[in-house]
Amino acid sequence: MKAVVAGAAGGIGQPLSLLLKACPLVDHLSLYDVVNTPGVTADLSHISSIAKIDGYLPADDGMKKALTGADIVIIPAGIPRKPGMTRDDLFKINAGIVRGLIEGVAEHCPDAFVLVISNPVNSTVPIAAEVLTAAGNFNAKKLFGVTTLDVVRAETFVQAITGTKDPAQTVIPVIGGHSGETIVPLFSQAKPSVDIPKEKLDELTKRVQQGGDEVVKAKDGAGSATLSMAYAGYRFAERVMQAAKGKSGIVESTFVYLPGVEGGDAIAKETGCNYFSVPVELGKEGAVKAHNIIGSANEYEKKLLQTCYGELKGNIEKGIDFVKNPPQK
Ligand SMILES: NC(=O)C1=CN([C@@H]2O[C@H](COP(=O)(O)OP(=O)(O)OC[C@H]3O[C@@H](n4cnc5c(N)ncnc54)[C@H](O)[C@@H]3O)[C@@H](O)[C@H]2O)C=CC1
Numbered sequence: 320m321k322a323v324v325a326g327a328a329g330g331i332g333q334p335l336s337l338l339l340k341a342c343p344l345v346d347h348l349s350l351y352d353v354v355n356t357p358g359v360t361a362d363l364s365h366i367s368s369i370a371k372i373d374g375y376l377p378a379d380d381g382m383k384k385a386l387t388g389a390d391i392v393i394i395p396a397g398i399p400r401k402p403g404m405t406r407d408d409l410f411k412i413n414a415g416i417v418r419g420l421i422e423g424v425a426e427h428c429p430d431a432f433v434l435v436i437s438n439p440v441n442s443t444v445p446i447a448a449e450v451l452t453a454a455g456n457f458n459a460k461k462l463f464g465v466t467t468l469d470v471v472r473a474e475t476f477v478q479a480i481t482g483t484k485d486p487a488q489t490v491i492p493v494i495g496g497h498s499g500e501t502i503v504p505l506f507s508q509a510k511p512s513v514d515i516p517k518e519k520l521d522e523l524t525k526r527v528q529q530g531g532d533e534v535v536k537a538k539d540g541a542g543s544a545t546l547s548m549a550y551a552g553y554r555f556a557e558r559v560m561q562a563a564k565g566k567s568g569i570v571e572s573t574f575v576y577l578p579g580v581e582g583g584d585a586i587a588k589e590t591g592c593n594y595f596s597v598p599v600e601l602g603k604e605g606a607v608k609a610h611n612i613i614g615s616a617n618e619y620e621k622k623l624l625q626t627c628y629g630e631l632k633g634n635i636e637k638g639i640d641f642v643k644n645p646p647q648k
Pocket residue numbers: 325326327328329330331332351352353354395396397398399400409413416419420435436437438439440465466467468469497542543544545548
C-alpha cells in the first residue's frame with residue numbers, strides 16, 4: 320500500500336503524515352508539498368515503523384515521483400480560513416491547487432483512491448471529478464470528500480448528553496456537505512440511539528455545523544482545525560485501506576458522486592444534488608454502496624435538509640463550472 324499526502328508540510332499534512340508513517344497498513348509513504356517536504360520527510364524517516372518514506376518538492380518531477388504507483392492519495396493542500404472567512408472564500412486559491420494535483424493523479428496514478436480534504440470540499444470534489452472525467456479516468460467509487468471531522472465532532476459533542484465513556488462508540492451519520500448549514504447531523508439515527516432533550520438539540524446541531532468556526536475563532540488568525548482533522552483524515556484513510564485489503568462491514572459518511580455509486584441515483588433524485596455525503600459502504604473497489612437514510616430523518620432534520628440542498632447545489636455547480644469554463648487569467 321503506497322500512500323501519498325499532497326500538502327504534507329502543512330498544519331494538517333504533518334500530523335496526518337505522522338499517523339500514516341506509524342500505520343502498519345502502509346508500506347510506502349510519499350510526501351509532496353511546494354515547501355518543506357525534505358525536512359518533514361527527514362524527521363519522520365527516523366520513526367522505526369514499517370513504512371518506507373520519501374518526500375518531494377515540485378522541482379525535478381517531484382509530483383510525478385510522489386504520485387507514481389500510489390494506491391491512496393490524501394489531499395490537504397491549500398490555504399485555511401482566517402476569522403471572518405467562509406470556506407467558499409478559499410475557492411479562488413484552492414480550486415486551482417486541487418485542479419493541478421488531480422491532473423497529476425490522472426496522469427500518474429489514475430487508479431488510486433483519492434481523498435480530498437482541501438476546502439471548500441463541496442466544490443473541490445466536483446472539481447476533482449471533472450478533471451478526472453476530462454482525462455478519461457473518473458471512477459466515482461474511488462473519489463471521496465473527507466467529511467469525517469463532522470462525524471467526529473458529532474460523536475464528541477453528544478457525549479455531554481449521553482455521558483458514554485468512549486464517544487467513538489456512538490455512530491452518528493452526518494450527511495449533506497461540509498460547510499455551515501450544508502452539514503446535517505442526523506442524531507435521530509444515532510446507534511445506539513440517543514435521547515436528546517428538545518431544548519438542547521438546536522444548540523448541539525449548530526455546534527456541529529459551526530465546529531470549524533469554533534476552531535478558527537480560537538486560533539485567532541493562525542488557521543483552522545489541523546490536529547482534529549489529521550485524526551479524522553487518518554481515521555477515514557485507515558478505513559478505506561482496511562476495506563481495500565478485504566475487511567468487510569465498514570460504513571462511513573463521506574462526500575461522493577452519487578450517480579457513480581450503487582444506490583446513489585435515488586439519493587441524487589431525492590436531494591437534487593449529484594454530490595452528497597451519506598453513509599457509504601466501503602469495499603475493495605472503494606465506495607460500493609450508498610445508504611439512503613434521508614427518509615428516516617425526523618421533521619427537525621428534514622427542515623435542515625431543505626436548507627442544505629439549495630446552498631450545496633450552488634457550491635457543486637461552482638466547482639463544475641471552474642473546470643468546464645476556466646476563469647480567464
Ligand atoms: N475537510 C475538512 O474537514 C477540513 C478541511 N480543511 C482544509 O484543509 C486545507 C489545509 O489546511 P491546513 O493544513 O491547515 O493549511 P496549511 O496552510 O497549514 O497547509 C497547507 C499546505 O498545502 C501546501 N500547498 C499549497 N499549494 C500546494 C500545491 N499546489 N501542491 C502541494 N502542496 C501545496 C502548502 O505549502 C502547505 O504546506 C485547507 O483548505 C483547509 O480549509 C481543514 C480542516 C478540516
